[in-house]
Amino acid sequence: MSLHEQFAEDLALYALGTLQGEERAVLEKHLEGCAGCRRELEQLRGDMALMALSTAGPVPPQRARQRLIEAVAREPRRAAVAARSRWWTVVPWVVAGALAVGLVVVWLQNSDLQQRIAGLQNESAQQLSELQRAREVVSTLTATDAMRVTLVAAKTPPQPQGKAIYVRDRSSLIFLASNLQPLPPQKAYELWLIPTSGAPIPAGVFKPDAHGSAAVVEPPLPAGVQAKAFAITVEPESGSSVPTLPIVMVGAGE
Amino acid sequence: MSGAELKGDRTDAAVVAAIRSGDEHGMAALYDRYSAVVYSVALRVLGDTGAAEDVLQEVFMQLWRNPGLFDSSRGSLGPWLAVIARHRAIDGLRKRRPETDIADVVVSVEPDMAGDAERARAMEKVRGTLGSMPSPQRQALEMAYFEGLSHSEISEKTGEPLGTIKTRIRSGLLALRKAFAT
Numbered sequence: 001m002s003l004h005e006q007f008a009e010d011l012a013l014y015a016l017g018t019l020q021g022e023e024r025a026v027l028e029k030h031l032e033g034c035a036g037c038r039r040e041l042e043q044l045r046g047d048m049a050l051m052a053l054s055t056a057g058p059v060p061p062q063r064a065r066q067r068l069i070e071a072v073a074r075e076p077r078r079a080a081v082a083a084r085s086r087w088w089t090v091v092p093w094v095v096a097g098a099l100a101v102g103l104v105v106v107w108l109q110n111s112d113l114q115q116r117i118a119g120l121q122n123e124s125a126q127q128l129s130e131l132q133r134a135r136e137v138v139s140t141l142t143a144t145d146a147m148r149v150t151l152v153a154a155k156t157p158p159q160p161q162g163k164a165i166y167v168r169d170r171s172s173l174i175f176l177a178s179n180l181q182p183l184p185p186q187k188a189y190e191l192w193l194i195p196t197s198g199a200p201i202p203a204g205v206f207k208p209d210a211h212g213s214a215a216v217v218e219p220p221l222p223a224g225v226q227a228k229a230f231a232i233t234v235e236p237e238s239g240s241s242v243p244t245l246p247i248v249m250v251g252a253g254e
Numbered sequence: 255m256s257g258a259e260l261k262g263d264r265t266d267a268a269v270v271a272a273i274r275s276g277d278e279h280g281m282a283a284l285y286d287r288y289s290a291v292v293y294s295v296a297l298r299v300l301g302d303t304g305a306a307e308d309v310l311q312e313v314f315m316q317l318w319r320n321p322g323l324f325d326s327s328r329g330s331l332g333p334w335l336a337v338i339a340r341h342r343a344i345d346g347l348r349k350r351r352p353e354t355d356i357a358d359v360v361v362s363v364e365p366d367m368a369g370d371a372e373r374a375r376a377m378e379k380v381r382g383t384l385g386s387m388p389s390p391q392r393q394a395l396e397m398a399y400f401e402g403l404s405h406s407e408i409s410e411k412t413g414e415p416l417g418t419i420k421t422r423i424r425s426g427l428l429a430l431r432k433a434f435a436t
Contacts, residue, residue, distance in 0.1 A: 012424035017341060018404040042329070047427035049333030050434065051399050052291060052340055053377045054384055055298040059290045064307045065282075068314050072281045075319065186268060237271035238326050 003040040004030070011037060015044035138217065160212070162249050164230040166193070171223050173203060175216040175230070177249075180208040188237045189248075191216050194229040201225060205239040227253060266331040274321045281318055288332055289314075291373070292339040299343035299400050309342050332373075344402035376434070383433040387426060394419050395426035 003011065010027050013019040019027065031038055152158060162177040175191055183189065188207050192200040204219035232249035233240075264283065272280030289310060296309035313335060317324060324334055384392055390412070397403045397411070405419045412419070 009420040009424045012427055013398075013405060013420065015427075016398050016402075016423070017344060018398060018402065020404065043431060044427055045337050046329075046333055047430045048340065048399065049336040050376065050380050050430045051395070051427070052295040052336035053373065053380045055294040056291060056373065056377045058294045058297050060293040060307060060310055061303070064293070064310055065285055065289065067307070068285055068311055069278070069282060071311065071315055072278050072318050075315075076276065076278075186271075236267050236326075238267045238274065241325065 003037045004034065007037055008040070011041055012044055015041055015048060160249060162230070162232060162251065164191070164251065166227055166230070168224060168226060171221045171225070173216070173219055173221060175204065177206075177208065177214045177232075178212060180212040180214060181248075182212075183207060183234065186237050187234050188239070189214065189232050190235040190239055190243070191219070192231045192233065192243050193221065193225060193227050194231055196226045196228045200231065200243050202239060202241060203230070205235065205237070229253060267326050270321060270324060270326055270331065273318065281314065284317070284331075285314060288335050291332060291336050295336055295339050296343040299340065299347055299402070305346060306343070309339060309346060313339050313342060340399070348402055379433050380430060383430055387429060390414070391422045391426050394422040398423050 007027055007030060010019055010023055014024065014027055031041065158179045160177070160179045160181060162175060164173065164175045166173045173193070177189075180189065188205045190205045191203040193203045194200050201221065202219075203221060204216035206214045206216050208214040229250060229252040231243065231247045231251075233243040233245070233247055235244055266287075269280055269284050269287070273284065292313055293306055293310045297303060297306035300306050300309070316338075317335075324331060384395075387395075393412070394408055394414075397408045398405070403411070405416055405423065408414075408419045409416045414422075
């Protein structure tokens with residue numbers, strides 16, 4: 001697919017960030033449905049990167065390197081832990097927000113004030129109890145010191161196994177695996193959600209621990225995708241946007 | 255993964271993987287490889303070493319805070335950093351909020367700028383191509399690229415028709431691409 005010539009010059013201005021107003025809006029709308037023009041935009045940005053090389057020569061002072069290293073040290077990051085803890089740490093705030101709004105409404109409706117407050121308190125206690133239970137479940141699923149046992153038919157050697165639990169309406173996915181084979185250097189496993197239509201969707205890059213166990217909890221996924229199956233491939237550590245064959249594990253929905 | 259390991263012939267993908275895993279040495283390796291590209295374009299746009307250092311810091315810290323912004327399957331790291339640095343420097347020059355969503359920027363280009371020698375050869379070729387352009391075309395391209403001027407602003411400054419400026423900017427960028435076509 002090639003670019004549409006009527007947009008050729010505007011695409012260059014758009015890549016440079018100088019196209020404004022209606023021309024910009026029209027082009028952005030066109031780009032949504034035109035792969036050829038999107039490809040040309042990527043190449044124009046490549047041309048812009050080449051243009052940057054014309055300035056090469058000056059090097060930043062040593063203090064700039066030190067400044068960056070100090071800033072990085074001030075913001076240590078453990079991406080996996082942060083991702084895992086994200087959804088349930090938000091829940092108390094959501095509960096608290098709902099309670100606050102609920103209490104204001106009750107205060108305004110003084111006819112059955114006491115009754116409503118009591119109801120909300122019960123609801124709050126119930127939500128907190130559910131929250132506690134959810135925390136315990138996730139904590140058990142993801143604990144590094146958890147004992148993980150895969151049960152198979154007696155006298156059967158252990159096989160690599162994975163279990164994906166997916167709730168489409170919440171785009172929520174938990175994946176647990178055991179007995180995975182060790183990976184070659186600089187490789188990782190990647191989980192794929194295979195939708196009922198369309199291309200496989202990346203659902204998390206992971207490496208098994210020394211016992212072959214691994215977990216992927218709440219990877220970012222597009223909303224409301226109907227899953228047909230889940231699959232595992234071996235990819236570079238940084239992950240891929242399309243699966244590299246062969247598929248090493250696969251399972252269809254029950 | 256240690257910093258010493260990263261300084262050698264590690265691929266950009268390995269460096270990004272290190273950063274994703276929270277390895278601070280990965281950031282140092284990334285800085286050593288690409289800080290000159292980022293800094294030089296910011297300095298050319300802003301004309302101020304302090305402001306260029308701020309852009310340098312901002313671009314690398316954004317990647318540290320959210321390494322998922324760069325998708326290695328959608329382009330090479332060096333060109334991507336160069337384009338992001340230019341956008342941020344122009345935003346600073348024009349004193350406006352960032353207008354480009356970094357996560358949406360896909361850069362397709364050869365070479366990938368990862369090696370010093372490769373970068374030096376590419377730099378010579380780019381300078382040669384710019385040097386051989388007709389002066390009005392180079393001027394329009396540089397005003398758009400390094401000053402962030404719109405085609406209307408360039409037209410006002412140069413007295414040339416709008417359509418001419420648009421054509422010069424695009425054909426200038428295409429000339430650079432052509433110089434690297436195999």
